[in-house]
Amino acid sequence: MGMTITEKILASHAGKDKVKPGELINVRLDLVLGNDVTAPIAIREFKKIGMKKVFNKNKVALVPDHYTPNKDIKSAEQAKILRDFSNEQGIINYFEIGRMGIEHALLPELGLVLPGDAVIGADSHTCTYGALGAFSTGVGSTDLAAGMATGEVWLKVPSTIKFIYKGKLNKWVSGKDLILYTIGKIGVDGALYKSMEFTGEVIESLSIDNRFTIANMAIEAGGKNGIIEPDETTLAYVKERARRDFKVYKSDDDAEYERVYEYNADDIEPQVAFPHLPSNTKGISETGNVKIDQVVIGSCTNGRLEDLRIAAEILKDKKVHKDIRLIVIPATQKIYKQAISEGLVDIFVDAEAAVSTPTCGPCLGGHMGILAEGERALATTNRNFVGRMGHPKSEVYLCNPAVAAASAILGRIASPKEIVGSG
Amino acid sequence: MIYQGKVHKYGRDIDTDVIIPARYLNTSDPKELGKHALEDLDSGFISKVLQGDILIADENFGCGSSREHAPIAIKAAGISCVIAKSFARIFYRNSINMGLPILECLEAVDGISAGDEVKVDTNTGEITNLSTGEVFKAASFPDFIQGIMEKGGLISYLKSKVEAEGN
Numbered sequence: 001m002g003m004t005i006t007e008k009i010l011a012s013h014a015g016k017d018k019v020k021p022g023e024l025i026n027v028r029l030d031l032v033l034g035n036d037v038t039a040p041i042a043i044r045e046f047k048k049i050g051m052k053k054v055f056n057k058n059k060v061a062l063v064p065d066h067y068t069p070n071k072d073i074k075s076a077e078q079a080k081i082l083r084d085f086s087n088e089q090g091i092i093n094y095f096e097i098g099r100m101g102i103e104h105a106l107l108p109e110l111g112l113v114l115p116g117d118a119v120i121g122a123d124s125h126t127c128t129y130g131a132l133g134a135f136s137t138g139v140g141s142t143d144l145a146a147g148m149a150t151g152e153v154w155l156k157v158p159s160t161i162k163f164i165y166k167g168k169l170n171k172w173v174s175g176k177d178l179i180l181y182t183i184g185k186i187g188v189d190g191a192l193y194k195s196m197e198f199t200g201e202v203i204e205s206l207s208i209d210n211r212f213t214i215a216n217m218a219i220e221a222g223g224k225n226g227i228i229e230p231d232e233t234t235l236a237y238v239k240e241r242a243r244r245d246f247k248v249y250k251s252d253d254d255a256e257y258e259r260v261y262e263y264n265a266d267d268i269e270p271q272v273a274f275p276h277l278p279s280n281t282k283g284i285s286e287t288g289n290v291k292i293d294q295v296v297i298g299s300c301t302n303g304r305l306e307d308l309r310i311a312a313e314i315l316k317d318k319k320v321h322k323d324i325r326l327i328v329i330p331a332t333q334k335i336y337k338q339a340i341s342e343g344l345v346d347i348f349v350d351a352e353a354a355v356s357t358p359t360c361g362p363c364l365g366g367h368m369g370i371l372a373e374g375e376r377a378l379a380t381t382n383r384n385f386v387g388r389m390g391h392p393k394s395e396v397y398l399c400n401p402a403v404a405a406a407s408a409i410l411g412r413i414a415s416p417k418e419i420v421g422s423g
Numbered sequence: 424m425i426y427q428g429k430v431h432k433y434g435r436d437i438d439t440d441v442i443i444p445a446r447y448l449n450t451s452d453p454k455e456l457g458k459h460a461l462e463d464l465d466s467g468f469i470s471k472v473l474q475g476d477i478l479i480a481d482e483n484f485g486c487g488s489s490r491e492h493a494p495i496a497i498k499a500a501g502i503s504c505v506i507a508k509s510f511a512r513i514f515y516r517n518s519i520n521m522g523l524p525i526l527e528c529l530e531a532v533d534g535i536s537a538g539d540e541v542k543v544d545t546n547t548g549e550i551t552n553l554s555t556g557e558v559f560k561a562a563s564f565p566d567f568i569q570g571i572m573e574k575g576g577l578i579s580y581l582k583s584k585v586e587a588e589g590n
Contacts, residue, residue, distance in 0.1 A: 037448050041491055044451070050585050051585060066448075072449060074449035139516060140513055140516060141491040142517065142578060145577075146520075222486065364448075366445050385441065386438075387441065
């Protein structure tokens with residue numbers, strides 16, 4: 001019996017020829033990651049272990065992206081813990097404001113995560129890097145502390161669910177819609193503890209930005225990791241960034257899958273997840289008249305260049321509805337700069353959107369766009385739990401950047417077709 | 424370890440945003456976090472809970488963010504252990520790693536009501552509903568995980584290893 005790509009990466013990082021689902025293994029890590037929410041606890045715990053130095057100062061990344069630029073005095077104290085620890089340990093991959101980006105957009109962009117890597121991050125959306133054919137999974141602060149100390153993590157080898165997407169994407173349908181549709185089908189614990197392997201002709205046709213969006217939301221189905229086999233698209237992305245060797249793994253033809261789901265993209269229209277679970281999805285044609293107060297385009301899910309290009313295509317020469325606050329957040333400084341040089345930022349500002357420096361900010365209800373009681377936001381982010389973006393009695397709806405942009409113009413949840421015709 | 428207390432019971436898919444909302448994540452102080460545990464799910468929780476009480480929930484408890492502030496807040500609020508039909512995987516790891524006892528037991532979740540007095544033996548996995556006399560058995564943890572739990576969490580486990588190696 002062969003192995004899946006996830007099993008192969010885990011086996012190679014555990015020094016084994018073969019691993020099986022359910023097996024407990026120690027995995028050697030290529031990178032461990034923390035942010036300004038999770039790393040302060042990890043650093044406190046690291047110091048308790050009694051080791052003076054991190055296992056490898058080049059393999060620890062600390063990205064203060066959640067409450068930065070510092071929201072308040074308490075957040076400033078948290079971010080300072082990362083800065084001081086990075087200085088003390090000589091950690092190369094610490095990113096200060098101005099160089100910082102949202103961690104899951106930044107690290108792949110800099111070539112710090114590559115195909116075949118094993119990565120843990122104290123952030124649940126660490127699963128994003130599966131888009132490059134890496135094994136990556138979210139952990140908590142104590143795992144990060146242990147990872148920084150030992151360069152290892154204990155893991156149970158997950159069984160794998162395979163998702164096959166056939167057919168052709170409809171207009172205005174993106175990676176975000178495929179993953180929301182999938183979560184809508186299987187539920188928020190439909191892949192609990194499992195690996196989600198995304199395959200099929202539709203995935204092969206997707207850009208790397210769309211693949212990041214899909215792998216990013218594996219956690220919203222409870223998945224341990226989401227993964228896509230590297231192909232020419234992947235290699236074109238990593239080749240100009242990689243500064244070390246990497247290995248491409250692919251699943252064997254006779255690999256064992258716990259389950260296989262097959263979807264036809266022809267049946268999938270843009271999706272909207274209604275409050276208060278990402279699985280509470282509807283096609284855009286079934287959403288009805290939902291008035292909104294705020295639209296957010298950004299986050300580790302949909303704050304990449306392609307997302308901004310699509311939003312700008314719809315917002316060009318239009319104005320944001322008078323009752324709407326549109327917030328656009330490029331995920332990294334490089335994306336921000338590219339958006340300026342391509343004229344996207346001009347389009348957003350002319351449309352009367354607020355454009356922000358990179359931050360996770362509103363996605364988690366941190367800062368930069370908090371909702372009042374009774375308000376509704378439509379966001380390209382990843383979670384719509386109770387109180388996620390602010391007041392416990394506010395609501396969040398999730399969608400792709402095209403739907404977000406069209407809705408910002410119309411003041412209600414709307415299809416991009418209402419703005420630009422059937423295309 | 425044996426824990427005994429009154430049960431507080433909630434439903435499925437309890438996410439870490441309602442366990443500890445992000446507006447409190449600008450601190451990692453357990454005392455501060457404990458004051459806001461489950462606030463957006465049940466604003467009366469903190470005033471009801473007594474030291475040693477037991478939290479019971481349905482499937483997928485602790486889904487969402489990786490914030491370890493969630494089990495920290497629950498523990499600091501006074502909860503001695505959590506029983507659920509299933510846990511989201513990061514919450515599961517975090518609880519083991521930071522020393523909040525958790526048990527998976529379908530029957531116990533269905534057979535115990537809010538307000539019942541319950542005794543939990545984490546060594547044997549035995550859950551006794553003292554209000555009804557019913558006894559349930561939770562799934563046991565693999566030896567490796569049991570080892571971490573016996574040391575009181577991953578950091579103490581690693582510390583004892585580092586000390587043993589004279590590192």
